[in-house]
Amino acid sequence: MYDFLTYIKQYISLSEVAEREIKKSVFIEELPKGHVLLREGKTCERLYFIAKGTVRTYHYQDGKDITYWIYPENTVLTSWHSYILRKPASEYIETTEDAVLISLSYNQWQELYLKYPKLERFGRLILEEQMALLDDFFKGYYFLSAKEKYELLTTAFPTITQRANLGHIASMLGISQETLSRIRK
Amino acid sequence: MYDFLTYIKQYISLSEVAEREIKKSVFIEELPKGHVLLREGKTCERLYFIAKGTVRTYHYQDGKDITYWIYPENTVLTSWHSYILRKPASEYIETTEDAVLISLSYNQWQELYLKYPKLERFGRLILEEQMALLDDFFKGYYFLSAKEKYELLTTAFPTITQRANLGHIASMLGISQETLSRIRK
DNA sequence: ACAACATTTTGATTTAGGTCAAAATTTAAA
DNA sequence: TTTAAATTTTGACCTAAATCAAAATGTTGT
Numbered sequence: 001m002y003d004f005l006t007y008i009k010q011y012i013s014l015s016e017v018a019e020r021e022i023k024k025s026v027f028i029e030e031l032p033k034g035h036v037l038l039r040e041g042k043t044c045e046r047l048y049f050i051a052k053g054t055v056r057t058y059h060y061q062d063g064k065d066i067t068y069w070i071y072p073e074n075t076v077l078t079s080w081h082s083y084i085l086r087k088p089a090s091e092y093i094e095t096t097e098d099a100v101l102i103s104l105s106y107n108q109w110q111e112l113y114l115k116y117p118k119l120e121r122f123g124r125l126i127l128e129e130q131m132a133l134l135d136d137f138f139k140g141y142y143f144l145s146a147k148e149k150y151e152l153l154t155t156a157f158p159t160i161t162q163r164a165n166l167g168h169i170a171s172m173l174g175i176s177q178e179t180l181s182r183i184r185k
Numbered sequence: 186m187y188d189f190l191t192y193i194k195q196y197i198s199l200s201e202v203a204e205r206e207i208k209k210s211v212f213i214e215e216l217p218k219g220h221v222l223l224r225e226g227k228t229c230e231r232l233y234f235i236a237k238g239t240v241r242t243y244h245y246q247d248g249k250d251i252t253y254w255i256y257p258e259n260t261v262l263t264s265w266h267s268y269i270l271r272k273p274a275s276e277y278i279e280t281t282e283d284a285v286l287i288s289l290s291y292n293q294w295q296e297l298y299l300k301y302p303k304l305e306r307f308g309r310l311i312l313e314e315q316m317a318l319l320d321d322f323f324k325g326y327y328f329l330s331a332k333e334k335y336e337l338l339t340t341a342f343p344t345i346t347q348r349a350n351l352g353h354i355a356s357m358l359g360i361s362q363e364t365l366s367r368i369r370k
Numbered sequence: 371a372c373a374a375c376a377t378t379t380t381g382a383t384t385t386a387g388g389t390c391a392a393a394a395t396t397t398a399a400a
Numbered sequence: 401t402t403t404a405a406a407t408t409t410t411g412a413c414c415t416a417a418a419t420c421a422a423a424a425t426g427t428t429g430t
Contacts, residue, residue, distance in 0.1 A: 061325045068324055080320040084313045090324060113306070120305040121298070127312035128269045134319060135265040139253055139275060140246045142327070142359025146417065166378060174327025176418055181379055331387065351408060361388055366409055 003051045004102045007074060011125045018116040025108050031095050038093040043086060044079040046103040053099025054163055058171075059091040067172040070096065072159040076126055096164060146175045147183050188236045189287045192259060196310045203301040210293050216280050223278040228271060229264040231288040238284025239348055243356075244276040252357040255281065257344040261311055281349060331360045332368050 004026065008014060014022070027046075031037075031053075038044050040059065048055070050073050057068040057079065068091055071077045082089035083106060095101075104112070112119050137156055144152065153173060154161045161169060170180040189211065193199060199207070212231075216222075216238075223229050225244065233240070235258050242253040242264065253276055256262045267274035268291060280286075289297070297304050322341055329337065338358060339346045346354060355365040 059325060061328050064328075066325050066328060080313075080316045081324075084317040090321075117302050117305070120302070120309055124305055124309040124312060127309060127316060128265075131312055131316060132266045132269040136275075138323070139266075140244060140251050143246050143249075143251060143356075165376090171328075177378080178380085178419085179417055182417095185379085350406095362408080363389085363410085364387055367387095370409085 003074065004049045007049060007076075008122055012118055012122045015116070015118075018112075018119070021112070021115070022104075025104055025112075026102055027104070028100065028102050031099050031101065033095055033098050035099075036092060036094045037101075038079055038082075038089055038091070040090055040092060041088045044082040044089050044093075045105050045107075047076060047078045047083065047106070047109060048093075049076050049102045050074065051100040051102050053095055053097040053101075054159075055093060055099060055101075056096045056164070056168060057091050057093050058168075065167075065171065067168045070160045070164045070168060070172060072157075072163070076130075080130075096168070146173070146179050149173045149175065150180060150183050188259065189234045192234060192261075193307055196307045197303055200301070200303075203297075203304070206297070206300070207289075210289055210297075211287055212289070213285065213287050216284050216286065218280055218283050220284075221277060221279045222286075223264055223267075223274055223276070225275055225277060226273045229267040229274050229278075230290050230292075232261060232263045232268065232291070232294060233278075233286045233288045234261050235259065236285040236287050238280055238282040238286075239344075240278060240284060240286075241281045241349070241353060242276050242278050243353075250352075250356065252353045255345045255349045255353060255357060257342075257348070261315075265315075281353070331358070331364050334358045334360065335365060335368050 005014070005019060005022065008022070028051075033053075037046075037048070037055070050071055052073060054073070055071045055077060057071075057077070058065055059068065060066070069077075077093070079089040079091055079093065081087065082091075086106070109119075109123070113123065137152070141149065141152070150161075150169075150173060153169070160172075164172075166180055166184075167177045170177040173180070190199070190204060190207065193207070213236075218238075222231075222233070222240070235256055237258060239258070240256045240262055242256075242262070243250055244253065245251070254262075262278070264274040264276055264278065266272065267276075271291070294304075294308070298308065322337070326334065326337075335346075335354075335358060338354070345357075349357075351365055351369075352362045355362040358365070
């Protein structure tokens with residue numbers, strides 16, 4: 001809980017009332033590894049903050065499990081497309097380690113935005129951060145060799161390559177598990 | 186000009202004063218095809234709205250010109266990484282048709298955000314929209330065949346495949362121009 | 371400590387799409 | 401218009417990485 005407030009305060013200052021209301025609204029859950037938070041076809045109702053553990057988003061393509069991204073501690077995650085546009089998700093979200101997640105629902109955020117307009121700024125800033133990361137990471141990504149892709153991930157997000165398993169990392173990078181294993185040798 | 190105000194009003198309502206200030210601050214430029222708006226190494230100072238024409242972001246990789254994205258009319262664009270983090274860009278931005286661009290600087294936006302906090306909401310919403318688009322488009326993208334990639338782009342962004350040239354589209358999709366030409370046959 | 375399962379590695383083979391080169395077409399400019 | 405420049409197409413060849421298959425590790429629960 002305190003982690004999440006600290007996280008928010010990195011971006012904006014919080015009034016006493018706002019802080020109290022967030023504390024009251026927040027949902028904290030302790031989950032075992034492998035717990036599925038969102039399934040394909042369901043609309044993602046929550047914006048999660050990872051206080052502990054790692055979480056993965058993935059989907060099935062031709063029967064194969066394809067990782068979309070792996071999120072470490074102290075980051076926020078949701079199925080952006082589904083959460084923002086209020087549409088059924090095409091992806092799954094699951095914990096990849098025992099985890100503690102702190103979350104608020106979409107509706108709670110809308111209410112908070114109206115009640116404490118300062119929070120709009122927080123909303124904007126975390127999106128800016130995500131966008132800056134994505135934007136940078138994927139620039140020219142396809143024209144890298146499998147090895148360069150792996151090296152880029154290791155440089156930009158070392159936590160991921162350290163903690164996630166080979167198959168997950170490989171599909172996230174868009175390469176086969178066998179190739180990644182050979183690269184790592 | 187009016188296009189841009191209309192665009193903003195799709196997301197939030199504007200007070201008289203705010204509207205007047207935006208009108209006063211805005212920079213409108215009419216540019217010929219091929220005009221370079223941002224170069225690698227320079228920090229991107231502006232958030233652009235495309236009132237007319239198309240604009241392309243690209244960078245050089247092993248001496249080759251790689252398109253990152255192509256933006257049509259009535260969209261906003263900037264080098265997100267550079268603009269947000271205030272760091273030198275790794276990319277170029279250029280007009281790919283004769284264009285009319287409406288823009289405000291980073292600093293002007295910061296001032297506007299402070300003066301008219303309602304605009305924070307606009308900032309958040311356009312980022313949400315961008316994020317939802319990106320998020321959806323790139324999901325499982327690497328595991329598509331060259332043909333499927335092209336079809337996805339055609340479905341999601343028909344304007345791009347209609348108006349941009351082959352080489353630009355190919356590098357944007359991460360495939361060679363020759364392959365794209367064969368796909369299109 | 372063992373069984374059952376999940377993950378990673380290694381080897382052999384195949385293939386989609388890249389590269390190189392040159393011709394054909396389209397567009398622009400003088 | 402005619403020429404020059406840019407863009408797209410076509411052809412022949414090649415390579416990085418996918419696929420298939422099986423062995424070798426590692427991890428988990430009982």
